[in-house]
Amino acid sequence: MKAAHSQSTKTLLLWTLSLLIAFSPLMRSSEACGVSVYWGQNLAQDGSLRELCETGYYSYVNLAYLATFGCGQKLALNLTDHCDPASGGCRSLSTEIQACQNRGVKVLLSLGGNNTEYQEICTAEDAKKVADNAYNTFLKGSNPDGPLGDVSLDGVDLDIEYPGSMGHWDDLVRALASYRSPQRKVYLSASASCSYPDTNLGKAITTGLLDYVAVRFYDDNLQCSCYAGTARILETWNKWSSSLPEGNQLFYGWWPSSNAGSQCKPEVFTNEILPVISSSPDYGGVMLREAYENVSILYPAAACCNTAGLHRKESLISVL
Structure with a gap:
């Protein structure tokens, strides 16, 4: 027996x-969890999109930025010195984007940034129009004359940093999420200020429709700064973690750049912060503001969530 x-x-x-x-x-x-990065605003640091994905370190690449949209404005992509979308010069990126996707890297269109062209979405109807135009232009994959050519991006990221841009971002998220289907996953993410709640994207985050939220721990205030000590940073992380909707992942936003004076040094970040945040049940990985040549030191701690x-x-x- x-x-x-x-x-x-x-x-x-x-x-x-x-x-x-x-x-x-x-x-x-x-x-799977890992490293997310913004690409498109720093020609010297970014390198080519194909080379970035070939490093094998990145799970998500956010094309930065769709800088003009909303309130009746025509969609306009701004990739600084990489290429000129208005003249069709960015259509050559379609092969690089596809190369990234072939390696399993998700490529998202990031809306916003710290410019002043978008500011607001005026109405719920306007949010629907922006979502429809963004999907048909960048995600549908049947627009060879679009700014990026005939390519189908994997989703949309919201990096809404303009002060007071509180209008209808939740409506935009709902409209974008309506394109999801059993046959098509549309990834949605947001870059949030570390001050909780994010004044611009708070309502959008509480919809629970985002796949992940990357909190910018390089914003210039004491909740984010290494000047205040890692204990304060971890306290803020825990506040975000305990408040995030079920099913969303939380990424730690880091800017490993000399021009971010209050940023934690790499050894502090990897030895004191990552070991703690990577044990959070909703930990998703690390978001980098720009490509980082030593990203390999982050990858082991960002390899998986909920250990x-x-x-x-x-x-x-x-x-x-």
Whole structure:
């Protein structure tokens, strides 16, 4: 009887393990996490899009930025010195974008930035128009004359930094999410100020429709600054983590640049901050404001989220 019971238990565990593996894409404990980066505003630092993706360090690349939109304005892409969208000079990026996607990197269109061209979305109807135009121009994949050529981006990122831009971002997120289907995943993300709640995107975040929120821990205030100490930073992280809607992931936004004076040094970030935040159940990874040549030091800590869940699965495997 003991042998039969043991065999029955082993069969049940094997069946359970098979379910864990089969449904792993739906489980937070096995979702792949990693590094997100903004590309398009720093020609010297960015390098080519293809080279960026070939490093193997990035899971998401945000094309920065769709700088003009909303309130009846025509959509306008601004990639600084990389290329000129108005003259069709950015259509050559379509092959680089596809090369990134072929490597499993998700390429998103980032709306906003710190310019003053967008400011607001005027009405819920305006939000729907912006979502429709952005989808048809950049995500649908049937517009060879579009700014990026005939390419289908993977989603949209909101980096709404203009002060007081509180209008209808939640309506925009809902309109973009309406394009999701069983056949098509449309990724949605947001870059939020570390001060909780984000005054611009707070309502959009609470919709629960975003895949991840990247909190900018390089904003110039004491909740973000290493001048205030890592304890204050981790306190702010925990506030965000405890308030994030179910199913969303939280990324730590870091700007490893000499022009961000209050930024934590790499050794402080990797030794004191990452080990703590990577244990959060909604930890998703690290967002970099721009490409970082030493990103390899971040990658191990950003490789997966909810390590406790992974340990539980490993325990199951060891029992078998």
